[in-house]
Amino acid sequence: MLSGTFLVNLDVFIVVVAMPALQHGLRATAGDQQLVLAGYQLVYGLGLIAGGRLGDAFGCFRVFGAGMAVFTAASIACGLAPSAAVLVAARLAQGAGSALVVPQVYLAAQALFPDEEERRGAFAATGAVIGVGAVSGQLLGGWLLAADVAGLGWRAVFLVNVPVGGAALALLPWAAATHRLRCKALVDTLGAGRVDPVGTVLAAGSLGLFTVPLVSGRERAYPSWSLLCLAGSLVLAVGFLRYERTLRARGGAPLLPPELLRVPCFRRGLVLVALLNCGLNAFVLVLGLLLQQGLGWGPLATGAGMLPSAGAFAVASLLAPRLLRRVADRRLLCLAAVVASVGYAGCMVSTSFGSVLWLLVALGVTGAGLGLFVTPVLAVSLRTVPPEDSGAASGVVSTVQQLGAALGVCGFGAVFFALIEAGAPHLRAFAVTTAGIALTAVAAGVLAVFLPRTAASLRPVPSGRVPAIGHTPPDHGS
Template identity: 60%
Template sequence: MRPWAALVVLLCGTFLANLDVFIVVVAMPALEADLGADGGQQQLVLAGYQLVYALGLAVGGRLGDALGSLRVFGAGLAVFTAASAACGAAPSTAFLVVARLFQGAGTAFMVPQVYRAAQTLFTGRAQRRAYAAIGAVMGLGAIGGQLLGGWLLSADTLGLGWRAVFLVNVPVGVLALTVLPWAAGGHRTAVPRGPVRADLPGAGLAAAALGLFVVPLVASGTGGMVWWGPACLVASVPVAACFLRHERALDARGGSPLVPPALLKLDGFRRGIAVIVLVNCGLSAYVLMLGLLLQTGLHWSPLDTGAGMVPAAVAFAAGSLLAPRLARGAEPRLLALAAFAATAGYAACAVSALGADTGRLLGTVCAVGAALGLCVTPALSVTLRTVPGGIAGAASGVVSTAQQLGAALGVCVFGFVFFAQVRITADVVGAFAVTTAALTTTSAAAGVLACGLPRAAGSPARTEDRAGAPEPRDLPM
């Protein structure tokens, strides 16, 4: 096993997964012109991927526990790469929507394995560096998506047009799949102890609860809540209660629940999940609103819009990589300070937009990027470090699901605020200012919660696997 080489391969998949959430945004006008996709179909192209991504993450994490992280990652990356090729060759919008759903399924298998590998393959300072790398790559994928999409559309290589934003995944995916056996060191996965029992009822109940919660938000789009949305949101509560009851009963019988009840008994894990949801809620909404401001409000081209986000991407990556050095075992304190700094940054960004000072606006955008970058790594570290190794994959799936649900919630809720302001005032800059000011609630709440997170000393995860060696079944291929 070559741990750092394996992590690099896993990070390639993580980068593609987050890239594809945002890269498609700039391709919507070209997609409409070429395939005649209407507003509803465009919404499905954008949201279908993220919806399946979120719904499948807990299952993907549990499969990593049962079959090994790298093996499940390889299967997910193969599905994602094939689906990307299908997206690029799509003859119709309906075909593209289905291919995007398969992309989301592949991503749901890939992403939890990255967190699980960081926890099971590394300890101490190396583990913190691994989390920093994950946070930086995720941020670069999210913020760099519109830059790469704008560049691909402007270059129009081989006359591919919008298809290039999907086909760019294929060579990266093939290369990662080729390198994966070498990174695994030629090891073979040991046969799991006992039969692998998938929690299919739990997976169904989890998908139903998450679907009832997320689908109305996605379907609402920019026109307000659909008429059946409130009923679905209300129904998600008893379905979620049934899911938790099923998981407790299965655990009591000695089964393998999708979300082990032991996770929910960890106060640090519960609080950390709430922080992760809030941070990602603000981050994803901010990136999309910023893109709308630059393209629609300031009339920048897609390429210029992406280029304008580069400083924020660099600041985000630098913050993620610098966080382990700054934390030095005090991640909750750093997380709280960074969250409050992001709150001040959001407020300053809103004021700068109203002042029509582009230079000051880009400066505040960088400040927000750096503050959010400092949030991501400590949030991941402090949430996962108290989780026992045997349920690390399940915990990773829950964390990944929380990230995507937070992102979906942020885009839907704050997107609704933004477009409502645009309809009322016809002022995109003013709408951006109002929405960005509202984003301060997410980071401020995250800062308050972070103050109660546990410190690193004596964490069970650190003492359980001091050598940092992976379990035999974690060595795939």
């Protein structure tokens, strides 16, 4: 299952490294390049909630297999694309496959590991693989382009997905047969085929109108249509929530069960997820720009420069479950916020003095703090969810991850580029932007203080019997 998490994150970063070669090889215009990068993430983000609900309806292994098959086939199409238009279409198909794959990883973690400590280990492994995928994208992409494997050039960055996807599909029947009994209850709860097509269309429309201006508005100086899209997104979101409440009242299976949003820990967990990904993805963006444009490093050297941060992220993710045996979730989240903030401050100071060595040290500290966030954030967000809505909740968490990432990249990226255009050196622009990014870690730490004190207050509640906002049953405590 983690192969899906690896490939999805790998494909976000590996394509960035290959863009100059792709531009030369296919004569891709600036618009084509933007669609290759942003189109993948856009379709990926739009389909996550629906992908999670399909996992509820048909089972995580079936939907994972379908998504991995789509992703692998699309990767072949990308690698063989004769023109930029074909490449863009194949990248959109890759995004659709990713939207089916990613929610099933979180759903499988809940279904296969009912024990709380084992589940934390699954979430920790997921966080570690996210870090490995990120750094592999930079390093592997740079190496494939430098080595020109089999004379494939930029095509190798897409075809490298095929062996991993093929191996996952080959092992899937064994995994499904081994663990079918544990996952069967999730399918039986809702019944196969109970999906919400109207809700899916409304949600996709709302998310699309929200993310398109964020993805492409900056290059066009945020024209009037981008504001209209944001306003239309709000209208569709309100309509979507009303429709979902009506469908649930009629006994249907909504794409987003309304009672999920009445679970306090789930709501707060979503905010933490958004803050984490907002800061993380923005930081990766400005760091890559600093290393390549500011310091003049090549793709392979840039990937190596990101290794301290990504490596520390992966190691900290794996250590988090052990720390949770000794400290509460909210204390670990506060500790993670402090470590990440210290790392961000170190990056600011080191770049202000132009010290590359201390910058690499600070990157390691930052990565460690961000890695400590992953396990407790996912645990807090998902363990209060009723089992029959696990897939929907996983899709919501994944969607919030993408929206947080889009907001961070667009917002902090705009600050960075504005400083560069105003004549600021890359080192100073990086330091100022990192100061703003550090606020996401501080805000996450403050929010973590107000999480419930005991694990007892986080026990899952039956669907349809979720306590109202601000009310907790007396026997649960707080």
